[in-house]
Amino acid sequence: MFFAWPVVALVLRGFVADGAVDLGGFADVLSRPRTWRLVGLTLAQAGLGTVFSVLLGLPLAYVLYRRSFPGRGLVRGLVTVPFVLPTVVVGVAFRTLFVDDGLLGFLQLEETLAAIVVALVFFNVSVVTRTVGGLWERLDPRAEQAAAALGAGPWRVLRTVTLPSLGPAIASAASVVFLFCATAFGVVLVLGGVRYGTVETEIWVRTTQFLDLRSAAVLSVLQLLVITGALVASARARARQEAALALVGDRAPAAPLSWRSPGDVAAVLAAALVVGGLILVPLAGLVLRSFRGPGGGWGLENYVALGTTGGRNALVVTVWEAAGNSLRTAALATALALVVGGLVALVVSRRPRAATARRAVTLLDGLFMLPLGVSAVTVGFGFFITLDQPLGLPVDLRTSGLLVPIAQAVVAVPLVVRTVLPVLRAVDPRLREVAGVLGSSPGRVLRTVDLPLAARSLGLATGFAFAVSLGEFGATSFLARPDAATLPVVIFRLIGRPGPENYGMALAASVVLAVLTATVMMLAERLRGDRAGGEL
Amino acid sequence: MxxxxxxxxxxxxxxxxxxxxxxxxxxxxxxxxxxxxxxxxxxxxxxxxxxxxxxxxxxxxxxxxxxxxxxxxxxxxxxxxxxxxxxxxxxxxxxxxxxxxxxxxxxxxxxxxxxxxxxxxxxxxxxxxxxxxxxxxxxxxxxxxxxxxxxxxxxxxxxxxxxxxxxxxxxxxxxxxxxxxxxxxxxxxxxxxxxxxxxxxxxxxxxxxxxxxxxxxxxxxxxxxxxxxxxxxxxxxxxxxASRRVAEFLGFQAFVPAAALPPGVLPDAGRPSRADLSPETVVAVGPAGLRLLPDIGEPLRAVEQGPLWQASVVGTAFRRGRAEVTVDVDLGSGPVRVVAVEEPALYDGVAADPAGRRRRPAVGEKVTIVLDPSGCALLPALR
Missing domain, CATH: 3.40.50.300 (P-loop containing nucleotide triphosphate hydrolases)
Structure with missing residues (x-):
């Protein structure tokens, strides 16, 4: 309800004007050259981001999942970090690199498409690496060995056997990455400046700056269409992947890296470039700059300033208060997402006997994946226009403070489902039957069989949900009241204000947020252990 | 209670x-x-x-x-x-x-x-x-x-x-x-x-x-x-x-019309006497219902009353300490492929080679097989 209703209301707002169906809004918005420029930009940056993420992610997947070397676990962990980093933090990190006096200022990339694409690749390389690597690791190596025995050289084996087997995983990863790039919000808003934007940022601008709800609604509908297409392509790729692969049950043993093999050397160089250049440099740059005070000296000034409301009272609350808000909201959102996501995963994991019920389960599965694709901004915007009188009740949810956690939970639910569902699906139904025959009522079966078996994945899902809620910016930026702002909102506001104090504070706050998120994810990753907990 | x-x-x-x-x-x-x-x-x-x-x-x-x-x-x-x-x-x-x-x-x-x-x-x-x-x-x-x-x-x-x-x-x-x-x-x-x-x-x-x-x-x-x-x-x-299907599932390998067999060899299973047998009554030959006769020129006394068939060897295998010979033979209901078991007791007095081994029949060779009634069952009628 909290997802579907706002979105439907939003779509209706695009079609209906003054109680009558009116497509004038569409004609109006679609005839603006600015709209088409934005659509083009969105597609271009998403396309470029996807291509580079895949190209850079593949060697990394090979090195991290098919070869072993000392410190592999650490590098794998490092590669995961960008995925859960709040978009605002990443935006700030890259901006710090590219500003005139920044580490890479000489590249003149400030407020360019290239800067946006680099930041998008930073985020999504880990998605490609994890998705493809997870499959690569379990790919039966005997097919490659058979090809080699038939006289194929390493390059030919890669081209004729390995890549075609990985094809579905690559396609699936690429479609997800495309989705994330096309709906990127925080990064684009921070890095794009006034010149570059996407449909997503335009919705936000239309709503918050010009109060042009109608255009925003039309753009949201446009966005939905693009995303549905990408989701369908992704689902197709995933179905093919499940259907046609020879996988070994356990991961194949990884061979140690060999410096004699030219392929290995090339892959290591590429991987080192990605990890070092793309992931470490921006993070290190961010941390470094956060210790440089507004006066140019080094020290903790920026961190001390976190207890204030910023230069010229840029904020309503201090940054520490915002951090408290963030933690409280994220805790609430996580609880909501776990309850809803856990229940959905439980229902979807069952294989009912009746055909209609089976179809309903499949539909439910797809329905709860939608928020993964529908942009957070759309969710926030939808909430914004519908929840002034939810279901006709005279309760304005917008002022109740519950709205932000609910919106964040909507964004986090698909992650919970995707993490818990594969584990529940892997439980042999006969295990439940045995428990039933031994005298357990259905409730007791749930408590004594399903719950203990899914416990680890629930822990991991908690971490994911918490990290995502902490960093959530798109929906929160619509809904958070100034006196209850969260960390990402505060950071964004600080960059937007003039003054080196505020900029320094933004950097320090970004580091704080990144540390919070990374800590949560590290705790959660421990729960994952040796067994992959899910698809993400 | x-x-x-x-x-x-x-x-x-x-x-x-x-x-x-x-x-x-x-x-x-x-x-x-x-x-x-x-x-x-x-x-x-x-x-x-x-x-x-x-x-x-x-x-x-x-x-x-x-x-x-x-x-x-x-x-x-x-x-x-x-x-x-x-x-x-x-x-x-x-x-x-x-x-x-x-x-x-x-x-x-x-x-x-x-x-x-x-x-x-x-x-x-x-x-x-x-x-x-x-x-x-x-x-x-x-x-x-x-x-x-x-x-x-x-x-x-x-x-x-x-x-x-x-x-x-x-x-x-x-x-x-x-x-x-x-x-x-x-x-x-x-x-x-x-x-x-x-x-x-x-x-x-x-x-x-x-x-x-x-x-x-x-x-x-x-x-x-x-x-x-x-x-x-x-x-x-x-x-x-109770039926041919059951017999097949239990491993009975061939079904021979009772009328095709000489009197006195039928398995005694508390079944009707021979006079009562309907023309459709069938003898089911069990997995150990056929014995391989050693090649010594004349039938042995112990089994001489049983019907003998000339069979052609298709292959041999050694299972559980005995030779099992797969043969093609016509038991009276058309050619069938069956397994005949070597019976060690029949070989008493048969010469073995110096190493104590007996010669195995080769593929294509003609051998004599005999029905062992204790390894067979009577089916009431062909189903």
Whole structure:
């Protein structure tokens, strides 16, 4: 309800004007050259981001999942970090690199498409690496060995056997990455400046700056269409992947890296470039700059300033208060997402006997994946226009403070489902039957069989949900009241204000947020252990 | 307590189990009928094996009795009570699967104790019962082991102990030994019978292996394509299969019209005398119903009254210490390919080579085979 209703209301707002169906809004918005420029930009940056993420992610997947070397676990962990980093933090990190006096200022990339694409690749390389690597690791190596025995050289084996087997995983990863790039919000808003934007940022601008709800609604509908297409392509790729692969049950043993093999050397160089250049440099740059005070000296000034409301009272609350808000909201959102996501995963994991019920389960599965694709901004915007009188009740949810956690939970639910569902699906139904025959009522079966078996994945899902809620910016930026702002909102506001104090504070706050998120994810990753907990 | 009567034990009446076609497109092809009107009685303390090829519906029948599959028709009663509407967990039955299905998150003790916890048995009594059962299945001292560290045979023993712990009224076993290797399977089959009879457990046991069924069960129910073909104690089933289908499934390899055989060689199975045989009566030749005669020029006295056939060797194999020769032969009902067994006793006095080996017949060679009536059965008519 909290997802579907706002979105439907939003779509209706695009079609209906003054109680009558009116497509004038569409004609109006679609005839603006600015709209088409934005659509083009969105597609271009998403396309470029996807291509580079895949190209850079593949060697990394090979090195991290098919070869072993000392410190592999650490590098794998490092590669995961960008995925859960709040978009605002990443935006700030890259901006710090590219500003005139920044580490890479000489590249003149400030407020360019290239800067946006680099930041998008930073985020999504880990998605490609994890998705493809997870499959690569379990790919039966005997097919490659058979090809080699038939006289194929390493390059030919890669081209004729390995890549075609990985094809579905690559396609699936690429479609997800495309989705994330096309709906990127925080990064684009921070890095794009006034010149570059996407449909997503335009919705936000239309709503918050010009109060042009109608255009925003039309753009949201446009966005939905693009995303549905990408989701369908992704689902197709995933179905093919499940259907046609020879996988070994356990991961194949990884061979140690060999410096004699030219392929290995090339892959290591590429991987080192990605990890070092793309992931470490921006993070290190961010941390470094956060210790440089507004006066140019080094020290903790920026961190001390976190207890204030910023230069010229840029904020309503201090940054520490915002951090408290963030933690409280994220805790609430996580609880909501776990309850809803856990229940959905439980229902979807069952294989009912009746055909209609089976179809309903499949539909439910797809329905709860939608928020993964529908942009957070759309969710926030939808909430914004519908929840002034939810279901006709005279309760304005917008002022109740519950709205932000609910919106964040909507964004986090698909992650919970995707993490818990594969584990529940892997439980042999006969295990439940045995428990039933031994005298357990259905409730007791749930408590004594399903719950203990899914416990680890629930822990991991908690971490994911918490990290995502902490960093959530798109929906929160619509809904958070100034006196209850969260960390990402505060950071964004600080960059937007003039003054080196505020900029320094933004950097320090970004580091704080990144540390919070990374800590949560590290705790959660421990729960994952040796067994992959899910698809993400 | 009521006195034991005919109503006691498990009563399956005209049970039908149907699987719905999964997609609308298949609907036209009709639903699959897995169990097609089966009736079966299992007396208290009795062990009945459901024997049949894979896909014959035996597991579906077992699941229907457990309450895991809905009945399309018919009824399942226990001790006179209709079980329709009694949910799985209130039937007080036990169930054991082929691969054990132990709870991976519990150790051995807590697996065995699971059913006792569900019924609210007190802790001290529970511990005693678990120890008693682990002892009964030969796993005393294994209590604190993680189930992932157990071998296949040990897992099945734990699964058996877990199923028996709550003293089920009826134990259902779904191919409990099929995942084990041959030697272990044969050993566990006799152990299984010992444990079941020692605990006086009423049991229904599904298997596709007749040796296993004959070792474990008091009576064997042969099932094919959703129907019961014959229910009988093992010896009777072996001596007098009710139909050609049953005989084929038990491994009878050829069917010869009785009229084609000379008088006096027919198996004596308490069957009608020769005068009563209908022209359609058939002799089923069992897996050991044909003997290979040593090549010494003249028939031996011990079997000289049996009919002899000239057969052409297709291949030989050495199994369980004896040569088995596959031959093409016409037993009176057209050419068939059968296996004849070498009988060591027939070779007394036959010369062996200096190393003590006997020569094996080569492919294409002509050999003489003879019918051994004790390895054959009479079928009432060709079906």
């Amino acid at each position: 009521r006195a034991p009567g005919a109503e006691d034990g498990l009563e399956v009446r005209d049970v039908v189990v149907r699987y719905r076609a999964s997609r609308a497109r298949d609907r036209a092809a009709r639903d699959t009928v897995a169990v097609d009107g089966v009736s079966l009685h299992v007396a208290p303390g009795e062990i009945v094996a459901l024997l049949g090829p894979s896909g014959c519906g035996k597991s579906s029948l077992l699941r229907a009795v457990a309450g895991l599959e809905p009945l399309a028709a018919g009824e399942v009663r226990f001790d006179g009570q209709d079980l329709a509407g009694v949910p799985v967990h209130r039937r007080r039955f036990g169930l054991m699967f082929q691969d054990g299905q132990l709870f991976p998150h519990r150790d051995v003790t807590r697996n065995v104790a699971y059913g006792l916890e569900a019924s609210g048995t007190a802790g001290s009594e529970r511990g005693a019962r678990v120890a008693e059962l682990l002892d009964a299945v030969g796993l005393a001292g294994y209590g604190s082991r993680a189930v992932t560290t157990l071998s296949g045979g040990e897992r099945q023993r734990v699964a058996l102990a877990r199923a028996l712990a709550p003293r089920p009224r009826l134990l259902l076993l779904d191919e409990p030994l099929s995942a084990l290797d041959r030697g272990l399977r044969e050993r566990l089959a006799s152990e299984l019978r010992e444990v079941l009879t020692a605990t006086g457990t009423t049991a229904v046991f599904v298997t596709h292996d007749h040796d296993e069924a004959f070792v474990v069960a008091d009576r064997v129910a042969v099932m094919d394509r959703g129907r019961l073909l014959q229910v009988a104690p093992p010896e009777e089933l072996w001596r007098a299969p």
